[in-house]
Amino acid sequence: MNGITRAWRNWRHRRKFVKVGRNCRFTGDRLEIDGHVELGDGCRIRNNVVLRTKDSGRIVFGNRSGCSYFVVIEATELVQIGDRTGIAEFTVIRDTNHLVYGTDANWRLTPLIAQPVVIGNDCLIGSRCYIMPGVTIGDGAVVQAGSLVTRDIGPYEIWAGMPARFIAHRTKNVPAAEQERCDRLIQKYGIKQDRYEEAG
Secondary structure: OOHHHHHHHHHHHHOOOOEEOOOOEEOOOOEEEEOEEEEOOOOEEOOOEEEEEOOOOEEEEOOOOEEOOOOEEEEOOEEEEOOOOEEOOOOEEEOEEEOOOOOOOOHHHOOEEEOOEEEOOOOEEOOOOEEOOOOEEOOOOEEOOOOEEOOOEOOOEEEEEOOEEEEEEOOOOOOHHHHHHHHHHHHHHOOOOOHHHHHO
16 A cells, blocks of 8 residues: 555545544444544554444543454443553454343343443453453453453453453463473563663
């Protein structure tokens, strides 16, 4: 793709947002933005992403976060995503759901209940996850692919499953054999320097 095409696409998509920070990139032609959506600096949004709000709802991305292909985020109240957080393909995040308990009424007739979803800094949300209304995910947490998140996740915790449950903490109580394996991998491959922090 040539620079003119890339610049045109970025200009066209930027106009769909309420606020767009510096150096944001849009890597696909199809991007649906409906309502109040804000991007911080350096965000990256891939193809076929849907970001939709209703009434006074807001979707707010921090700096250098992004969505992979076919992510859907919907907010009636608030979905907030921190800095440097990645949301992998086919994940769905909603802050609203129908009330289905305590009534035999058709789900279309029951009230919509909204509770904010807050995802912290430096999180990784795997492919094909579903994050339910009212969930808070702490800084540095990892949600494994294919998980249904119905409860809050603490900082640096790893959760997986349907529904998701606590698997491990990223740094606390790591078994000795696993720590040795991780140390070998880090020694072999290293941990990359953050080029943005170096530039700053």
